[in-house]
Amino acid sequence: MKIKTVEVDGKQYAEIQDGKPVYIEDDGKEVAFDAVGTRNTITRLNAEAKSHRERAENAEKIAKAFEGIEDAGAARKALETVANLDAKKLVDAGEIEKVKGEISKAFQAQLDEANGKATTFEQQLYAEMIGGNFARSKFIADKLAVPADMVQATFGRNLKIEEGKVVAYDGQGQKIFSRSRPGELADFDEALETLVSQYPHRDHILKSSDANGGGARDSGNPNGAKGNFGGSKADRVAAIKAMTANT
Known part of the structure; x- marks a missing residue:
């Protein structure tokens, strides 16, 4: 560099x-x-490291309170036994288990309902944050010769939502970081550009001027982006489906 x-x-x-x-x-x-951005990132990472160290120290202090307890399961069972002995003063032990069962059923029903709502919300969030980014991508509009839904079908699995943000991963499962903002994650279009540059069949999905630049070669199609890839949208969609089905 x-x-x-x-x-x-x-x-x-x-x-x-x-x-x-x-x-x-x-x-x-x-x-x-971006020197200023890099300095801010280093400052933020130092603060995060300090926070992690303080949490580790607090965890060690808490762990000391449980020194000498080697069998956590046995300790938990002993606590449950004591709880049941106290409760026997009020009702028979069999009734206690019955009450526990009813409470457990009610709680499980509420938990299942909450999980269902959470799953629906996650699906809606994914559709908006991931699908929306593909639909609005300037990189796709300017550089790619296939529609956004086909690009999402190919690269959508490389994107996740973490802490409310879209995070991209490369083919080796590593997060994609920005080249212009060291230490920061790449934004959507920069990450997508990286994924496309690593894609073996990129010459088929790049517009002709981009596919022929930078020494790119099309080893799978001697005519480059011609033929079906230069036809109508339907032709390009059919061609990319056929190509990806063989990879």
Whole structure:
């Protein structure tokens, strides 16, 4: 990684883009380095590390209260026995179990209902956050020759919702981070661009000018993005389905 320079009156100066110095990565991609954002990220990560350390220290203090208890199951059973002995003063032990069963059934019904609502909500949230990003993607509109729903069918499995945010993972299961904002996760379009660049059949889904740039080759179709991939939307959808079915 090296800084990009321009020559003015025989002198070399760093190229600036939006107030940020431009660097050239090993793969030739130019990235405007956000020094302020990087510093803020380092500060935030240091604060998070301190918070994790403090939580670990508190956990160790709590654990000391249970020193000497090697069998957690036996300890729990002993506590239940004591609870039942106290309750026997009021009702027979058999009645206690009956009451416990009724309470358990009622609670389970409420739990099942809550789980059902949570599942529905998660599905709606996924459809809006994941599907909505594909539908509104400028990268798809500008760079890809296939419709957003086909792109989602191919790359949707690489996206998850974590803590209310869309997080992208590459083919090795690693989170995709931003090149221009070190330490920060890539936004949707930047992550999708990375996923497409790693896709073996990217030449088939990129628009012709992008598929032919950067030394890209189409080993599976000697005509590149011609034929069905250059036809109507229906032709492209059928072609991409046939292609992905064989991978």
